[in-house]
Amino acid sequence: MIRMAVYISRTFVFSWLVVTFGFLILIGLLDSLANSNEIAASERSGAATFEYMLYRAPVIFDRVLLFTVVVAMLLTYVKLIRQHELVALIGFGFSVPKQVAMLTPAVVGVTALAVLFINTAMPPSVRALQAWGVGEYKRTSISEDKPLWLQDGSRIVRAAGRPNMETLTELQFFDQEENGQVSIISWVQKATYDYTQKIWILDGVERTTSRDRFTPAPFTRWLSEQTPNSIAKLAADPRDLALGDMRKFRTEGNSGSSPGFAYGFWYLHRITRPLAALILLLCAVPIMQKTGREETGDKALITGIAAGFIYLILDGALSTFAVSGGLSIAWAVVLPLAIFGLVGSYLALKTEDLSM
Numbered sequence: 001m002i003r004m005a006v007y008i009s010r011t012f013v014f015s016w017l018v019v020t021f022g023f024l025i026l027i028g029l030l031d032s033l034a035n036s037n038e039i040a041a042s043e044r045s046g047a048a049t050f051e052y053m054l055y056r057a058p059v060i061f062d063r064v065l066l067f068t069v070v071v072a073m074l075l076t077y078v079k080l081i082r083q084h085e086l087v088a089l090i091g092f093g094f095s096v097p098k099q100v101a102m103l104t105p106a107v108v109g110v111t112a113l114a115v116l117f118i119n120t121a122m123p124p125s126v127r128a129l130q131a132w133g134v135g136e137y138k139r140t141s142i143s144e145d146k147p148l149w150l151q152d153g154s155r156i157v158r159a160a161g162r163p164n165m166e167t168l169t170e171l172q173f174f175d176q177e178e179n180g181q182v183s184i185i186s187w188v189q190k191a192t193y194d195y196t197q198k199i200w201i202l203d204g205v206e207r208t209t210s211r212d213r214f215t216p217a218p219f220t221r222w223l224s225e226q227t228p229n230s231i232a233k234l235a236a237d238p239r240d241l242a243l244g245d246m247r248k249f250r251t252e253g254n255s256g257s258s259p260g261f262a263y264g265f266w267y268l269h270r271i272t273r274p275l276a277a278l279i280l281l282l283c284a285v286p287i288m289q290k291t292g293r294e295e296t297g298d299k300a301l302i303t304g305i306a307a308g309f310i311y312l313i314l315d316g317a318l319s320t321f322a323v324s325g326g327l328s329i330a331w332a333v334v335l336p337l338a339i340f341g342l343v344g345s346y347l348a349l350k351t352e353d354l355s356m
Helices: 002-035 036-041 050-083 086-091 096-132 226-234 245-249 260-271 273-287 298-323 329-355
Strands: 148-152 155-164 167-176 184-193 200-210
Touching: 002 096, 036 050, 050 086, 050 096, 050 245, 050 298, 086 245, 096 260, 096 273, 096 329, 148 200, 148 226, 155 329, 167 245, 245 260, 260 273, 260 298, 260 329, 273 329, 298 329
Parallel strands: none
Antiparallel strands: 148 155, 155 167, 167 184, 184 200
């Protein structure tokens, strides 16, 4: 059994690597073509397109991870069917549950390693794309229509522009007293980060008090823990952050471009990807139990891909509801897993009944 498990796992891993590479190249090329005008306008070197594809690769990898895993599972069984090895497996007593058990370490292991890679490689790639200001990562993502709010000690800060990574514009500072009342409101045209002094230099400052009991002190420097790097994290889409940052921003009192529950959802969503891969394996293996003499596995492959698409559509729809606050994050994460877990269990039991 161990040798057979190693053989099937090796086939799956090889198929997954090939499928993943193909998806990254294809989607990366289409993505770069869609943004070719902006890439050319950036006045970078002739290799700018390949640089863009390199930066986008971790993001694309994150988006297509589960689908590539599903396709790799199905292609593994297509190979077994076409080489009549699946018939031999069943003849030696390898039922659907045993087949699932043999592939589980490879599927869960590959998905877990992929999650670690995404967690490590995607955040710096996104920050590089933000600094470049190309495609969906334009530096004008912080705007009057989409301002950035953050809490800095006893201050609430609102920024409505970011012309580059080191500069914020159209800021408002709300200084709060211990009872929560706003005592001073400051309007700042521009804040520029000084890396030498590790401080924000303010220009065009106007200040007023909520009560005429004192004159506010001059406000030309903003000493804060916030840096251009932390601002980039705050402005990024919650899904593009590392797990540590998601965990930080989902807690009350911390700031981000989205509400805390959005960070909480993507945190739970990412750490449950190995479990999702296992559940999809439970669905895929019964679908691929085709042992006819002339069977090629093509119809089962199409059925499996369709099932994968249905999962992704359901997962995407619930994700949209969860990050907009229309659905509990727990329900949004658990519901697709529960539905497909039940479907997979039913298919496995049905396959067992037919084989008896």
